[in-house]
Amino acid sequence: MLTAVAIAVDGLGFAAWLFLSSVGLTLIYGVMRILNIAHGGFYALGAYSAAWSVGLYVQTGSNVAFTYLLIPAAAIVVGVVAGLLIERGVLRFMYGRDEVLMVLVTYALFLILEDATKLIWGTESYVAFQPAYYLGTIDVFDIPYTVYKFLIIGVAVLCGLSLWLVLTHTRSGKLLLVVIEDREISSALGINVTLFFTVTFVIGATLGALGGAITAPEISVSPGIGAEVIVMAFAVIVIGGMGSVGGAMIGAVIVGLARAASVHIYPPAELFSIYLVMAAVLAVKPYGLFALAEGRKI
Numbered sequence: 467m468l469t470a471v472a473i474a475v476d477g478l479g480f481a482a483w484l485f486l487s488s489v490g491l492t493l494i495y496g497v498m499r500i501l502n503i504a505h506g507g508f509y510a511l512g513a514y515s516a517a518w519s520v521g522l523y524v525q526t527g528s529n530v531a532f533t534y535l536l537i538p539a540a541a542i543v544v545g546v547v548a549g550l551l552i553e554r555g556v557l558r559f560m561y562g563r564d565e566v567l568m569v570l571v572t573y574a575l576f577l578i579l580e581d582a583t584k585l586i587w588g589t590e591s592y593v594a595f596q597p598a599y600y601l602g603t604i605d606v607f608d609i610p611y612t613v614y615k616f617l618i619i620g621v622a623v624l625c626g627l628s629l630w631l632v633l634t635h636t637r638s639g640k641l642l643l644v645v646i647e648d649r650e651i652s653s654a655l656g657i658n659v660t661l662f663f664t665v666t667f668v669i670g671a672t673l674g675a676l677g678g679a680i681t682a683p684e685i686s687v688s689p690g691i692g693a694e695v696i697v698m699a700f701a702v703i704v705i706g707g708m709g710s711v712g713g714a715m716i717g718a719v720i721v722g723l724a725r726a727a728s729v730h731i732y733p734p735a736e737l738f739s740i741y742l743v744m745a746a747v748l749a750v751k752p753y754g755l756f757a758l759a760e761g762r763k764i
Contacts, residue, residue, distance in 0.1 A: 471607045473723065473726045476722075478719070478723075480721075482618045483681050484699070485718035486622050489711060490674040497645060497646055498663055505670070506579075507578075507582075507692050511545075511582075511583060516537045516541060520594035520596060530597065533594075549668035549671030553667040557571070601613035641662070677695070701717075704717075706718075707757030713755055
């Protein structure tokens with residue numbers, strides 16, 4: 467019983483982190499058809515900016531409670547700035563090119579962002595444990611968990627519901643769905659496709675930065691975290707179906723529970739279990755569980 471509870475809680479906590487880290491990636495692909503390798507760089511920027519900001523703030527001796535506003539603020543600032551610079555400065559010149567070329571371009575951007583984080587924050591690790599420590603712990607069937615873990619789960623659910631509401635219940639969201647369906651017809655109907663591309667990329671970059679920022683208090687922020695997360699994020703969106711926000715959520719839950727089960731039952735299979743699940747899903751559904759339908763032009 468305790469093992470089942472531990473797998474469920476740990477799996478959902480890991481799934482929340484995965485969803486926040488990957489939903490921006492699948493959103494960008496769904497709208498722009500870009501496999502954005504640079505997404506890992508946005509995650510690292512968010513983690514570093516949050517850890518650095520929290521560290522500076524805590525040194526002043528002020529109330530730690532304010533850091534819960536500081537963390538998303540840091541993610542929004544770096545996400546918007548980096549997203550605008552990359553989309554307006556580089557990617558807008560590449561639209562319409564081959565998808566393989568776009569992968570190479572975003573990979574180059576990822577390497578640039580990795581070096582940029584080292585130039586700005588150095589190669590030392592940053593630890594911003596105060597926000598997670600401040601909330602204390604809670605016992606679930608006599609198993610102690612940090613309250614901050616459940617806060618991350620709540621933020622992930624809130625982000626998922628917000629995206630669903632925007633896409634299905636707002637005029638802008640419905641226009642975005644039209645752009646996803648057919649860019650050329652959307653442009654002919656007077657929809658500003660370029661603006662939708664820019665806004666989508668900035669939102670996706672900000673979500674990636676938020677994934678890094680909100681997990682910074684639970685990890686040691688060090689060089690290389692961007693490369694680690696982009697591999698996991700791709701596994702999630704491939705399982706759920708590339709371009710599907712709902713698929714990203716389901717994929718994150720599947721991967722999270724699979725990883726937690728392997729950690730508690732057979733730890734050496736932790737990393738292998740994720741790719742075993744991915745292979746099993748793709749064997750049955752080659753385009754993922756909830757892949758968006760591709761229109762075929764005649």
